[in-house]
Amino acid sequence: MSDNPKDDKKAQEVKKEIKKHQKEEKKASKTDENAAKIEELTDDLQRVQADFENYKKRVDRESAHFREYACSDMLKKLLAVLDSFEMALKNTDDPEEFIKGVELIYSQLYTALKDEGLEHIEAEGKRLDPHIHDVMLSEKSEEPEDTILEELQKGYTLKGAVLRHSKVKVAKR
Numbered sequence: 001m002s003d004n005p006k007d008d009k010k011a012q013e014v015k016k017e018i019k020k021h022q023k024e025e026k027k028a029s030k031t032d033e034n035a036a037k038i039e040e041l042t043d044d045l046q047r048v049q050a051d052f053e054n055y056k057k058r059v060d061r062e063s064a065h066f067r068e069y070a071c072s073d074m075l076k077k078l079l080a081v082l083d084s085f086e087m088a089l090k091n092t093d094d095p096e097e098f099i100k101g102v103e104l105i106y107s108q109l110y111t112a113l114k115d116e117g118l119e120h121i122e123a124e125g126k127r128l129d130p131h132i133h134d135v136m137l138s139e140k141s142e143e144p145e146d147t148i149l150e151e152l153q154k155g156y157t158l159k160g161a162v163l164r165h166s167k168v169k170v171a172k173r
Contacts, residue, residue: 047074077112084108121155123148123166132157134165 088101120133128135128146136152143149146169155166 018150035100074112075117077115078109081105081109081112117159118163121157121162121166123151123155123168128168128170132162132165133168135170136167137169138172142173143171143173145173148170 023090083103084105088098091101092098121134126148127144128148130156133148134155139149141147141149147170148166149171150169151166152169153167154162154164
């Protein structure tokens with residue numbers, strides 16, 4: 001230390017100035033680091049957004065392609081039914097054979113639909129279920145009320161979901 005108090009005071013002021021300058025440099029350095037980090041994160045975000053947009057476009061293309069060709073297996077089965085109809089229509093001379101041919105075609109078509117998950121809704125003799133049956137008529141009967149007396153039009157489910165309700169006639173008292 002110096003003998004002169006003014007020199008000590010100046011030295012302290014210089015030290016304070018140096019510390020202040022060092023703090024400012026640290027702040028500036030931290031700000032530069034933060035700016036670099038923000039820039040890096042912004043680039044990452046833009047890349048992720050671009051990847052996501054590309055993903056959405058790819059999924060849309062694949063989905064459209066799937067919808068276009070999803071029915072192809074079913075259509076192949078229906079082409080076989082169409083061929084059978086054409087054959088039957090060429091051979092209409094014998095009514096009994098024609099009827100047998102149409103029955104075979106019906107069986108072929110029903111099998112193709114059943115293979116795709118189509119099921120007939122059982123109705124006659126069952127109790128009315130408004131989730132799967134539509135009441136078209138009611139008739140006085142000895143049967144318990146809401147028993148299905150007749151199926152007017154068949155109903156179907158596709159893989160468990162109602163595709164078409166059965167149209168029915170029910171008993172009433």
